[in-house]
Amino acid sequence: MDVIDAIMTRRSIRRYRPLPIPECDIERILKAAMAAPSSKNEQPWVFTVIDDRELLNKIPKFHPHAEMIKSSPVAILVCADRKRFLSENIWIQDCAAATLNILLAAHGLRLGAVWLGIYPRVERVRGMSKLVNLPKHIVPFSLVALGYPAEKRSPADRFDPDRIHRNRWEH
Numbered sequence: 001m002d003v004i005d006a007i008m009t010r011r012s013i014r015r016y017r018p019l020p021i022p023e024c025d026i027e028r029i030l031k032a033a034m035a036a037p038s039s040k041n042e043q044p045w046v047f048t049v050i051d052d053r054e055l056l057n058k059i060p061k062f063h064p065h066a067e068m069i070k071s072s073p074v075a076i077l078v079c080a081d082r083k084r085f086l087s088e089n090i091w092i093q094d095c096a097a098a099t100l101n102i103l104l105a106a107h108g109l110r111l112g113a114v115w116l117g118i119y120p121r122v123e124r125v126r127g128m129s130k131l132v133n134l135p136k137h138i139v140p141f142s143l144v145a146l147g148y149p150a151e152k153r154s155p156a157d158r159f160d161p162d163r164i165h166r167n168r169w170e171h
Protein backbone atom coordinates (compact mmCIF):
# COMPACT_ATOMS: atom_id res chain seq x y z
CA MET A 1 0.00 0.00 0.00
CA ASP A 2 1.56 3.32 -0.90
CA VAL A 3 1.38 6.19 1.54
CA ILE A 4 -1.35 8.17 -0.26
CA ASP A 5 -3.49 5.01 -0.57
CA ALA A 6 -3.01 4.34 3.14
CA ILE A 7 -4.08 7.87 4.08
CA MET A 8 -7.06 7.92 1.72
CA THR A 9 -8.46 4.48 2.63
CA ARG A 10 -7.95 4.51 6.42
CA ARG A 11 -11.21 4.51 8.40
CA SER A 12 -12.01 4.02 12.07
CA ILE A 13 -12.72 0.32 12.60
CA ARG A 14 -14.78 -0.54 15.67
CA ARG A 15 -15.54 -4.24 15.18
CA TYR A 16 -12.79 -6.85 15.41
CA ARG A 17 -12.31 -10.56 14.83
CA PRO A 18 -11.34 -12.53 17.99
CA LEU A 19 -7.75 -13.08 16.88
CA PRO A 20 -4.52 -12.06 18.61
CA ILE A 21 -2.19 -9.62 16.88
CA PRO A 22 1.36 -10.95 16.43
CA GLU A 23 3.90 -9.30 18.71
CA CYS A 24 6.05 -8.37 15.67
CA ASP A 25 3.16 -6.29 14.28
CA ILE A 26 2.71 -4.49 17.61
CA GLU A 27 6.41 -3.69 17.53
CA ARG A 28 6.19 -2.37 13.96
CA ILE A 29 3.26 -0.17 14.98
CA LEU A 30 5.21 1.17 17.97
CA LYS A 31 8.21 1.87 15.75
CA ALA A 32 5.92 3.83 13.43
CA ALA A 33 4.57 5.76 16.43
CA MET A 34 8.06 6.71 17.55
CA ALA A 35 8.97 7.79 14.01
CA ALA A 36 6.51 10.70 14.28
CA PRO A 37 7.76 14.27 14.06
CA SER A 38 7.96 16.20 17.33
CA SER A 39 8.67 19.78 18.29
CA LYS A 40 12.39 20.29 19.07
CA ASN A 41 12.57 16.52 18.55
CA GLU A 42 11.32 16.29 22.14
CA GLN A 43 9.70 12.87 21.66
CA PRO A 44 7.62 13.20 24.82
CA TRP A 45 5.72 9.97 24.19
CA VAL A 46 5.61 6.71 26.13
CA PHE A 47 3.31 3.82 25.28
CA THR A 48 1.46 1.14 27.20
CA VAL A 49 0.34 -1.97 25.34
CA ILE A 50 -2.84 -3.25 26.99
CA ASP A 51 -3.83 -6.83 26.19
CA ASP A 52 -5.21 -7.93 29.56
CA ARG A 53 -8.88 -8.70 28.84
CA GLU A 54 -10.01 -7.64 32.31
CA LEU A 55 -8.31 -4.26 31.99
CA LEU A 56 -9.69 -3.68 28.47
CA ASN A 57 -13.22 -4.53 29.57
CA LYS A 58 -13.07 -1.92 32.36
CA ILE A 59 -12.37 0.98 29.98
CA PRO A 60 -16.01 1.65 28.94
CA LYS A 61 -16.81 2.23 32.65
CA PHE A 62 -15.07 5.61 32.50
CA HIS A 63 -14.97 6.20 28.72
CA PRO A 64 -18.43 6.74 27.19
CA HIS A 65 -17.37 6.02 23.58
CA ALA A 66 -15.22 2.94 24.03
CA GLU A 67 -17.63 -0.02 23.88
CA MET A 68 -15.66 -1.50 20.94
CA ILE A 69 -12.68 -2.10 23.21
CA LYS A 70 -14.48 -5.18 24.59
CA SER A 71 -13.89 -6.94 21.26
CA SER A 72 -10.41 -5.53 20.66
CA PRO A 73 -7.55 -7.94 21.51
CA VAL A 74 -5.10 -5.14 22.22
CA ALA A 75 -4.98 -1.39 22.62
CA ILE A 76 -2.09 1.05 22.71
CA LEU A 77 -2.21 3.87 25.22
CA VAL A 78 -0.27 6.91 24.02
CA CYS A 79 1.02 8.99 26.93
CA ALA A 80 3.31 11.93 27.46
CA ASP A 81 6.13 11.93 29.99
CA ARG A 82 6.22 15.34 31.70
CA LYS A 83 9.90 14.83 32.57
CA ARG A 84 10.71 14.94 28.85
CA PHE A 85 8.93 18.25 28.17
CA LEU A 86 11.08 21.05 26.78
CA SER A 87 8.11 23.41 26.51
CA GLU A 88 4.56 23.38 27.88
CA ASN A 89 1.61 22.17 25.78
CA ILE A 90 3.50 21.27 22.59
CA TRP A 91 3.40 17.61 23.64
CA ILE A 92 -0.25 17.45 22.62
CA GLN A 93 0.65 17.92 18.98
CA ASP A 94 3.51 15.44 19.23
CA CYS A 95 1.28 12.78 20.79
CA ALA A 96 -1.37 13.42 18.13
CA ALA A 97 1.25 12.85 15.41
CA ALA A 98 2.31 9.59 17.09
CA THR A 99 -1.33 8.50 17.37
CA LEU A 100 -1.95 9.11 13.68
CA ASN A 101 1.17 7.12 12.81
CA ILE A 102 -0.27 4.23 14.84
CA LEU A 103 -3.55 4.39 12.89
CA LEU A 104 -1.77 4.46 9.54
CA ALA A 105 0.71 1.72 10.44
CA ALA A 106 -2.14 -0.51 11.62
CA HIS A 107 -4.00 0.11 8.37
CA GLY A 108 -0.85 -0.67 6.39
CA LEU A 109 -0.68 -4.01 8.23
CA ARG A 110 -4.37 -4.66 7.32
CA LEU A 111 -5.44 -4.18 10.93
CA GLY A 112 -8.41 -2.14 12.04
CA ALA A 113 -7.95 0.69 14.54
CA VAL A 114 -9.79 3.55 16.17
CA TRP A 115 -8.47 6.57 18.08
CA LEU A 116 -10.17 7.02 21.46
CA GLY A 117 -9.71 10.48 22.89
CA ILE A 118 -8.48 10.62 26.51
CA TYR A 119 -6.79 13.98 27.22
CA PRO A 120 -8.08 16.55 28.29
CA ARG A 121 -11.24 14.86 29.60
CA VAL A 122 -10.60 14.67 33.36
CA GLU A 123 -12.64 11.54 34.00
CA ARG A 124 -10.89 9.61 31.19
CA VAL A 125 -7.44 10.82 32.24
CA ARG A 126 -8.16 9.73 35.83
CA GLY A 127 -9.72 6.45 34.70
CA MET A 128 -6.81 5.47 32.44
CA SER A 129 -4.19 6.56 34.98
CA LYS A 130 -5.79 4.44 37.69
CA LEU A 131 -6.40 1.46 35.38
CA VAL A 132 -2.78 1.00 34.37
CA ASN A 133 -1.25 2.61 37.46
CA LEU A 134 0.47 5.53 35.73
CA PRO A 135 2.91 7.60 37.80
CA LYS A 136 2.00 11.29 38.27
CA HIS A 137 4.36 12.56 35.55
CA ILE A 138 2.78 10.37 32.84
CA VAL A 139 -0.26 11.91 31.11
CA PRO A 140 -2.52 9.60 29.11
CA PHE A 141 -3.32 11.25 25.76
CA SER A 142 -5.11 8.74 23.53
CA LEU A 143 -5.93 5.09 23.32
CA VAL A 144 -5.92 3.18 20.04
CA ALA A 145 -8.03 0.02 19.90
CA LEU A 146 -6.62 -2.53 17.44
CA GLY A 147 -7.79 -5.77 15.88
CA TYR A 148 -8.35 -7.67 12.66
CA PRO A 149 -11.34 -5.91 11.08
CA ALA A 150 -14.79 -7.50 11.32
CA GLU A 151 -16.28 -4.65 9.29
CA LYS A 152 -15.45 -3.01 5.99
CA ARG A 153 -15.67 0.74 5.61
CA SER A 154 -15.44 2.62 2.35
CA PRO A 155 -12.98 5.45 1.99
CA ALA A 156 -14.48 8.79 2.97
CA ASP A 157 -14.32 11.53 0.37
CA ARG A 158 -13.99 14.69 2.43
CA PHE A 159 -12.24 16.82 -0.12
CA ASP A 160 -13.82 20.26 -0.12
CA PRO A 161 -12.23 22.87 -2.39
CA ASP A 162 -14.14 25.63 -0.53
CA ARG A 163 -11.85 25.08 2.44
CA ILE A 164 -8.73 25.86 0.50
CA HIS A 165 -7.36 29.38 0.25
CA ARG A 166 -4.36 30.66 -1.54
CA ASN A 167 -2.33 33.53 -0.14
CA ARG A 168 -4.56 36.36 1.11
CA TRP A 169 -8.23 35.50 1.84
CA GLU A 170 -10.95 37.18 -0.22
CA HIS A 171 -13.79 38.54 2.00
Ligand SMILES: Cc1cc2nc3c(=O)[nH]c(=O)nc-3n(C[C@H](O)[C@H](O)[C@H](O)COP(=O)(O)O)c2cc1C
Pocket residue numbers: 010011012013014065066114115116117156
Ligand atom coordinates in the same frame (compact mmCIF):
# COMPACT_ATOMS: atom_id res chain seq x y z
C1 LIG B 1 -9.14 13.32 19.00
C2 LIG B 1 -10.02 12.18 18.54
C3 LIG B 1 -10.82 11.53 19.48
C4 LIG B 1 -11.64 10.47 19.09
N1 LIG B 1 -12.34 9.79 20.04
C5 LIG B 1 -13.12 8.76 19.68
C6 LIG B 1 -13.81 7.99 20.67
O1 LIG B 1 -13.72 8.27 21.86
N2 LIG B 1 -14.57 6.94 20.26
C7 LIG B 1 -14.67 6.60 18.93
O2 LIG B 1 -15.39 5.62 18.64
N3 LIG B 1 -14.03 7.29 17.97
C8 LIG B 1 -13.26 8.35 18.30
N4 LIG B 1 -12.54 9.03 17.35
C9 LIG B 1 -12.65 8.63 15.95
C10 LIG B 1 -13.52 9.60 15.15
O3 LIG B 1 -14.87 9.41 15.52
C11 LIG B 1 -13.31 9.35 13.64
O4 LIG B 1 -11.95 9.55 13.32
C12 LIG B 1 -14.17 10.26 12.79
O5 LIG B 1 -15.55 9.94 12.96
C13 LIG B 1 -13.83 10.15 11.31
O6 LIG B 1 -13.99 8.83 10.84
P1 LIG B 1 -12.78 7.98 10.22
O7 LIG B 1 -11.72 7.84 11.27
O8 LIG B 1 -13.41 6.66 9.84
O9 LIG B 1 -12.25 8.70 9.01
C14 LIG B 1 -11.70 10.08 17.71
C15 LIG B 1 -10.89 10.74 16.79
C16 LIG B 1 -10.05 11.75 17.19
C17 LIG B 1 -9.14 12.42 16.17
